[in-house]
Amino acid sequence: MPQPLPSEDQLRLDIVEVGRRLWARGFVASNDGNISVRLPGDRLLMTPTSVSKGFLTPEMMVVTDLDGRMLSGEPGRKPSSEILMHLVAYRQRADVHAVVHAHPPQATGFAVAGIPLDRAVLAEVVTTLGSIPIAEYGTPSTPELSASVEPYVRKHDALLLANHGALALGKDLFAAYYKMETIEHFARISLVTRLLGREHLLSREEVGRLQELRGTYGIASPAPVCPDPASGDDPPCQVLQAPSAPGERLVLDAAVGRARVAIGNTGEIQLTYAELTTLIEGAVRHLTARTMA
Numbered sequence: 001m002p003q004p005l006p007s008e009d010q011l012r013l014d015i016v017e018v019g020r021r022l023w024a025r026g027f028v029a030s031n032d033g034n035i036s037v038r039l040p041g042d043r044l045l046m047t048p049t050s051v052s053k054g055f056l057t058p059e060m061m062v063v064t065d066l067d068g069r070m071l072s073g074e075p076g077r078k079p080s081s082e083i084l085m086h087l088v089a090y091r092q093r094a095d096v097h098a099v100v101h102a103h104p105p106q107a108t109g110f111a112v113a114g115i116p117l118d119r120a121v122l123a124e125v126v127t128t129l130g131s132i133p134i135a136e137y138g139t140p141s142t143p144e145l146s147a148s149v150e151p152y153v154r155k156h157d158a159l160l161l162a163n164h165g166a167l168a169l170g171k172d173l174f175a176a177y178y179k180m181e182t183i184e185h186f187a188r189i190s191l192v193t194r195l196l197g198r199e200h201l202l203s204r205e206e207v208g209r210l211q212e213l214r215g216t217y218g219i220a221s222p223a224p225v226c227p228d229p230a231s232g233d234d235p236p237c238q239v240l241q242a243p244s245a246p247g248e249r250l251v252l253d254a255a256v257g258r259a260r261v262a263i264g265n266t267g268e269i270q271l272t273y274a275e276l277t278t279l280i281e282g283a284v285r286h287l288t289a290r291t292m293a
C-alpha cells in the first residue's frame with residue numbers, strides 16, 4: 001500500500017532535519033547548499049537564501065511555483081539562489097520529489113579535479129546510483145548552471161557539478177539526502193583506493209548482474225547502465241567504467257601511462273576501444289616528436 005504523503009508541516013520539519021545533518025557532517029559551510037521538496041499543486045517548498053543549513057527553522061521555508069515564482073514565505077525571505085537548478089530537475093523528472101544540493105569536500109574535490117565517480121567499484125553504488133558524472137561548470141545561480149545540469153538529471157539521480165559541489169535527486173526528501181551521503185562516502189572510498197594505488201573494478205558481466213538486482217529489489221533508476229560505454233546514448237544510458245573480462249567478476253585496473261588497462265587473471269591485457277585509441281595516439285605523438293627532433 002502506498003505510504004500517505006507527509007503533510008507540509010512535516011516536510012518543513014524534515015527539511016530542518018536534513019539541513020542539520022548536511023551541516024553536522026560538514027557537507028556545507030556557511031550558507032552553502034539548498035534543499036527543496038515537491039508539494040501538491042505544482043508547488044515547491046524550499047530553503048531560503050542566506051541561511052546556514054544547520055540552523056533552519058520550519059517557518060523560514062518559502063513556497064514557490066514550478067516557474068520559481070514565490071507564493072508564500074516570511075517577509076524578506078527569498079527562495080534559494082540555486083532555485084533554477086532545482087526547477088530543471090523537477091521539470092525533467094516527474095518521479096523526482098526532492099532535491100538536495102551541497103558541497104561535500106571529497107566529492108567536490110573530485111568535481112574540481114574533473115574526475116567523475118564513474119567506475120564500477122562498489123556493488124551498492126552500482127545498484128543504487130549507477131554512475132556519478134560531472135556536469136560542466138556553470139556560474140552558480142545562473143541559467144548557465146541549470147543548462148549544464150539539464151542533460152545529466154534526465155539520466156542520473158546523483159551528479160557532481162564541476163568546480164562547485166554535488167546534486168542528489170530522490171523520490172522523497174530522505175531518499176535524496178541519503179543519495180548525497182552515498183556520493184560523499186563513495187568519493188572518500190575512491191580517494192583512499194586511489195591513494196593505495198590499486199583499484200579492482202567490477203567486470204561488465206558483474207555490473208549486468210547488479211542491474212538485474214535493481215529489478216529484484218524494485219530500485220528505480222532514470223536510465224540503465226550501458227552494457228558497453230562505447231554504445232553511445234541511444235537509448236539513454238549511464239556510462240560506467242567496467243572492463244570486459246568474460247568469466248571474471250573483478251578485474252585489476254592498473255594505471256599504464258594515461259590509459260587505464262584492465263588485466264585479467266590470465267595475464268591477458270584487455271583494452272576498451274577508447275583506451276586502445278589513447279595508447280595509439282600517444283605512440284604516434286611520441287614517434288612524431290622523435291622524427292621532428
Ligand SMILES: [Zn+2]
Nearest residue numbers: 033140164165
Ligand atoms: Zn552550491
